[in-house]
Amino acid sequence: MITIENKQNCTGCGACAQACPVGCIAMRADEEGFLYPAPDADRCVSCGKCEKVCPVSHARFAAREGFPEGYLVYDRDEKWRLMAAGGGGFAGIARDFLKKTRGVVFGARFDPSDRSRVLHARAEDEEGLKPLLKSKYVQSDTGDTFSRVRALLKEGRAVLYSGTPCQIQGLRAYLGPDREAPGLYTVDLSCHGAPSPRVFGEYLKYLEAKEKSPLISFTMRDKRPGNGLYLQGFGMTFKNGHQAFVPHKKDVFGRCFWGEIASRPSCYQCPFKTVWRAADVTLGDCWFLNSFVPGEQDSLGVTMALVHTDKGKKLVAENALLRRFPVASEKLILANGGMIYQSAVPHPSRAVFFSRLGREPLDRLADELVPVKKQRLRARLADRLNESGLRLEFLRKKSRAGRLKERLNRTIPERALGEMVFPAERE
Numbered sequence: 269m270i271t272i273e274n275k276q277n278c279t280g281c282g283a284c285a286q287a288c289p290v291g292c293i294a295m296r297a298d299e300e301g302f303l304y305p306a307p308d309a310d311r312c313v314s315c316g317k318c319e320k321v322c323p324v325s326h327a328r329f330a331a332r333e334g335f336p337e338g339y340l341v342y343d344r345d346e347k348w349r350l351m352a353a354g355g356g357g358f359a360g361i362a363r364d365f366l367k368k369t370r371g372v373v374f375g376a377r378f379d380p381s382d383r384s385r386v387l388h389a390r391a392e393d394e395e396g397l398k399p400l401l402k403s404k405y406v407q408s409d410t411g412d413t414f415s416r417v418r419a420l421l422k423e424g425r426a427v428l429y430s431g432t433p434c435q436i437q438g439l440r441a442y443l444g445p446d447r448e449a450p451g452l453y454t455v456d457l458s459c460h461g462a463p464s465p466r467v468f469g470e471y472l473k474y475l476e477a478k479e480k481s482p483l484i485s486f487t488m489r490d491k492r493p494g495n496g497l498y499l500q501g502f503g504m505t506f507k508n509g510h511q512a513f514v515p516h517k518k519d520v521f522g523r524c525f526w527g528e529i530a531s532r533p534s535c536y537q538c539p540f541k542t543v544w545r546a547a548d549v550t551l552g553d554c555w556f557l558n559s560f561v562p563g564e565q566d567s568l569g570v571t572m573a574l575v576h577t578d579k580g581k582k583l584v585a586e587n588a589l590l591r592r593f594p595v596a597s598e599k600l601i602l603a604n605g606g607m608i609y610q611s612a613v614p615h616p617s618r619a620v621f622f623s624r625l626g627r628e629p630l631d632r633l634a635d636e637l638v639p640v641k642k643q644r645l646r647a648r649l650a651d652r653l654n655e656s657g658l659r660l661e662f663l664r665k666k667s668r669a670g671r672l673k674e675r676l677n678r679t680i681p682e683r684a685l686g687e688m689v690f691p692a693e694r695e
């Protein structure tokens with residue numbers, strides 16, 4: 269029977285709960301709001317399946333030479349690109365997949381009956397894909413989607429499953445030999461870490477209380493295009509008609525996420541941050557399009573795509589919906605800033621934050637522990653002009669170029685130059 273002695277060793281992927289033949293494992297939220305397996309010892313039949321499918325216990329690092337194929341991509345259709353977090357790499361992949369296979373796509377969406385929850389759901393047409401687009405910086409609940417994937421594969425349907433690296437490893441561990449099914453395609457992310465659903469719930473309460481009106485729509489990657497460039501931030505619309513746009517680094521939840529105070533304990537020592545992934549494709553952000561492709565301006569978002577397998581090539585390289593620019597993936601990985609190959613470092617006051625969460629207003633906690641960072645005059649000026657609709661890229665270009673140069677000078681650690689495999693795959 270699965271027992272979690274050290275929370276850092278459980279990613280909450282849900283493979284164990286879904287593998288239990290008698291359904292005696294519930295996924296329950298702990299005091300921080302993260303899901304962990306809670307087996308019912310009285311119903312357990314001691315079959316050991318739950319332990320066998322734990323990806324953290326069984327995946328092993330295997331060194332691998334070289335780098336995956338790298339691309340910068342965006343969806344050729346501006347409408348889909350605008351709806352996506354980045355360039356709509358996922359939107360283009362998923363639409364092309366649906367068109368070619370008539371299969372089923374799984375991804376994360378806000379729970380339609382409770383916006384504070386994020387869960388994995390299926391889509392079989394373009395309309396169904398829309399809620400799966402854009403990043404939700406909250407850990408999603410995979411529910412029973414792994415078992416649904418197995419059933420679909422057995423019926424001969426093609427499946428495209430997208431999730432965080434730990435979710436993709438969880439799915440593969442759950443499927444066992446079925447993970448090699450020709451109809452299974454997977455996409456994972458360059459992942460910072462997955463914040464707590466409880467913190468997100470507190471944040472939504474804070475927003476609605478401040479506005480004295482319920483939220484009717486919310487996104488963490490709102491785009492405000494203009495002047496051939498665009499702004500990104502949290503976008504929200506309230507029932508009273510007020511629409512707000514808050515830049516990421518100023519937003520209360522944004523500061524908790526990027527301040528590394530709210531993610532799951534396992535995210536701070538993620539075993540799945542390797543250059544090669546179990547997924548067919550890894551997607552992430554890239555803010556440096558015109559440095560890699562001179563003459564191209566990022567007017568609406570760009571997605572970095574790392575292609576690991578032949579199936580990945582089908583999804584990305586043989587996809588007419590995507591505009592593609594091949595770029596050496598080592599450079600893309602470095603430019604991405606480390607989240608492909610290393611875990612984030614937890615905020616020193618993470619424990620204090622969670623011990624006070626719910627007892628003090630979230631905005632006050634965030635202001636004290638992850639305050640808005642002071643900006644240099646140049647950046648402040650650029651932000652002010654940006655917010656008032658005047659996008660002056662030259663004000664940012666220098667700092668952007670400096671950031672890229674610093675990142676490209678880093679070295680990817682040897683322990684990331686490989687992939688996490690299950691022992692059977694090594695034989």
Ligand SMILES: Cc1cc2nc3c(=O)[nH]c(=O)nc-3n(C[C@H](O)[C@H](O)[C@H](O)COP(=O)(O)OP(=O)(O)OC[C@H]3O[C@@H](n4cnc5c(N)ncnc54)[C@H](O)[C@@H]3O)c2cc1C
Nearest residue numbers: 352353354355356357358375376402403404430460552553
């Ligand atoms: C928790 C989280 C942390 C991330 N951290 C980074 C990072 O540090 N650096 C970086 O470059 N990129 C990060 N990303 C990825 C990035 O935000 C974009 O999703 C990515 O660039 C692809 O953009 P896109 O436009 O192609 O697709 P998108 O429109 O963003 O769609 C990408 C896919 O992400 C899935 N997804 C959304 N939310 C979740 C979730 N909570 N759990 C699992 N899957 C989800 C969607 O279902 C969709 O399939 C993160 C994403 C998430 C969800």
